[in-house]
Amino acid sequence: MANINPNFIKHIEQELPEHLNIDDLIEYCQRPLRKSIRVNTLKISVDEFKQLMHPHGWQFEPIPWCDSGFWITVEDDANLGNLVEHLQGLFYIQEASSMLPPTALFSACDNDDFSDHYVLDVASAPGSKSTQLAALMNNQGLLVANEYSSSRVKVLHANVQRMGVSNCALTHFDGRVFGEYMYEQFDAILLDAPCGGEGTVRKDANALKSWDISDVEAIGDTQQDLIESAFLALKPGGSLVYSTCTLSRAENQAVCHHLKQVFGEAVEFESLANLFEDADKATTEEGFLHVWPQIYDSEGFFVAKINKLTSVERAKKQPKPQRKFPFSDISSKQLSQLQVYLDNIGLSIPEHFNAKVRDEEIWLFPQAFDEFVGKMRFQRIGFKLADILKKGFKIRHEAVIALTTVDTNNQIDTQHRFELTPEQAKLFLMGRDIQVSELNDAQQTKLASYNNGELIVTLHQVTLGVMKFLGHRLKNGLPRDLVHDRVYHY
Numbered sequence: 001m002a003n004i005n006p007n008f009i010k011h012i013e014q015e016l017p018e019h020l021n022i023d024d025l026i027e028y029c030q031r032p033l034r035k036s037i038r039v040n041t042l043k044i045s046v047d048e049f050k051q052l053m054h055p056h057g058w059q060f061e062p063i064p065w066c067d068s069g070f071w072i073t074v075e076d077d078a079n080l081g082n083l084v085e086h087l088q089g090l091f092y093i094q095e096a097s098s099m100l101p102p103t104a105l106f107s108a109c110d111n112d113d114f115s116d117h118y119v120l121d122v123a124s125a126p127g128s129k130s131t132q133l134a135a136l137m138n139n140q141g142l143l144v145a146n147e148y149s150s151s152r153v154k155v156l157h158a159n160v161q162r163m164g165v166s167n168c169a170l171t172h173f174d175g176r177v178f179g180e181y182m183y184e185q186f187d188a189i190l191l192d193a194p195c196g197g198e199g200t201v202r203k204d205a206n207a208l209k210s211w212d213i214s215d216v217e218a219i220g221d222t223q224q225d226l227i228e229s230a231f232l233a234l235k236p237g238g239s240l241v242y243s244t245c246t247l248s249r250a251e252n253q254a255v256c257h258h259l260k261q262v263f264g265e266a267v268e269f270e271s272l273a274n275l276f277e278d279a280d281k282a283t284t285e286e287g288f289l290h291v292w293p294q295i296y297d298s299e300g301f302f303v304a305k306i307n308k309l310t311s312v313e314r315a316k317k318q319p320k321p322q323r324k325f326p327f328s329d330i331s332s333k334q335l336s337q338l339q340v341y342l343d344n345i346g347l348s349i350p351e352h353f354n355a356k357v358r359d360e361e362i363w364l365f366p367q368a369f370d371e372f373v374g375k376m377r378f379q380r381i382g383f384k385l386a387d388i389l390k391k392g393f394k395i396r397h398e399a400v401i402a403l404t405t406v407d408t409n410n411q412i413d414t415q416h417r418f419e420l421t422p423e424q425a426k427l428f429l430m431g432r433d434i435q436v437s438e439l440n441d442a443q444q445t446k447l448a449s450y451n452n453g454e455l456i457v458t459l460h461q462v463t464l465g466v467m468k469f470l471g472h473r474l475k476n477g478l479p480r481d482l483v484h485d486r487v488y489h490y
């Protein structure tokens with residue numbers, strides 16, 4: 001039972017639009033949330049995913065504002081996070097209303113070519129919206145995903161990796177720096193701001209227990225700084241989405257109005273009334289979506305879309321470029337050796353990626369990143385492809401995932417894939433080796449055509465990782481930090 005502070009009820013009653021009433025709000029705050037997921041279209045199509053899960057009793061109800069989002073009915077939803085299909089990144093457990101901001105950000109993009117698109121997610125951990133943005137961008141262009149909290153950067157990276165996002169560069173800054181370092185560099189920016197979380201009470205029964213108006217007021221300065229900085233980092237003609245999972249106007253409408261006060265005519269509020277059928281039920285007079293929990297039976301959320309009509313004066317000078325960038329271009333000799341190695345395991349370097357070398361490591365950077373070299377410090381760019389050994393190379397787990405996701409039309413051929421059974425996939429994700437004697441006849445026959453060496457293991461024809469065939473066993477190549485204690489399969 002949600003614990004709602006009476007002061008919150010008094011406060012929010014004043015802010016409710018006329019057509020909604022406080023009793024409904026309180027009643028909905030007490031209801032458990034409907035379970036929702038987003039299919040990761042970087043790895044599997046929506047139809048294929050449904051076909052896969054239907055036999056296990058999954059039922060899907062479409063979420064009107066996200067083509068790959070569904071409310072699901074499933075027998076045992078407590079273990080969804082440990083399901084093989086979740087761990088292999090076929091879906092993301094994401095609250096329905098949290099799928100709104102990425103949809104709103106790209107609502108005007110009428111073609112699918114994002115190859116020269118620069119996108120920033122200012123506050124991105126744990127990564128639900130970043131991974132949704134990357135899927136909408138089809139892994140093209142460049143997505144800069146920033147997070148201020150170091151522990152949350154790790155979770156962000158894990159999700160980016162799990163979902164096969166390869167067009168991403170991670171940064172770890174206070175989001176206030178982007179206006180200065182990245183002045184007018186991005187075509188689209190999402191600011192899913194730190195907030196009071198009033199809309200999350202259906203998932204966290206204590207979210208409103210010790211609510212106090214001073215907390216709402218205290219966070220306003222940070223939100224105003226962040227939105228100003230994001231607006232400065234936006235190219236003229238670009239779009240910014242400001243979103244929160246809170247309900248008070250001070251953290252929502254007031255922050256957007258503050259931006260308009262600062263930048264005047266350069267700021268245009270774009271109406272989201274036609275974003276999906278029935279969007280008008282949540283639309284404010286400015287055209288923002290103020291999603292009260294009772295409107296779509298969801299968490300509370302706020303989404304504003306803001307266009308930058310003209311360039312604005314920057315507040316500070318461009319900082320000096322970073323002098324030492326620790327990566328260099330790969331030599332043509334090493335590149336051709338690498339290509340031979342990759343070819344042997346059925347992989348290749350995709351278009352729009354550049355191979356870079358640092359110490360004994362080879363990385364693949366999205367080509368679009370070139371423009372950003374030296375502009376600021378990046379935690380990770382693209383993905384680590386391989387280690388350079390005395391003789392040859394050793395492919396990295398994250399590369400096998402990213403390379404087989406980067407272009408779903410260019411999947412590795414079946415000759416190079418080794419399909420596991422669900423039980424074997426579970427063992428793989430638990431870090432175990434598999435003895436050749438444990439394989440079924442068809443698998444043993446297939447293995448007979450391989451030489452000893454690395455092979456890419458799959459489940460449902462989607463990559464799980466890499467194993468090394470040693471004659472009598474398949475040696476597990478999962479990095480330690482990705483080994484799971486509990487894994488379920490159907």
Ligand SMILES: C[S@@+](CC[C@H](N)C(=O)[O-])C[C@H]1O[C@@H](n2cnc3c(N)ncnc32)[C@H](O)[C@@H]1O
Nearest residue numbers: 123124125126127128129148149174175192194
């Ligand atoms: C609402 S959460 C983001 C959720 C995320 N966008 C997602 O969809 O998974 C807000 C995030 O902002 C981060 N944050 C807090 N202060 C920040 C700042 N000054 N600059 C950037 N991020 C900040 C928090 O650590 C938190 O991860």
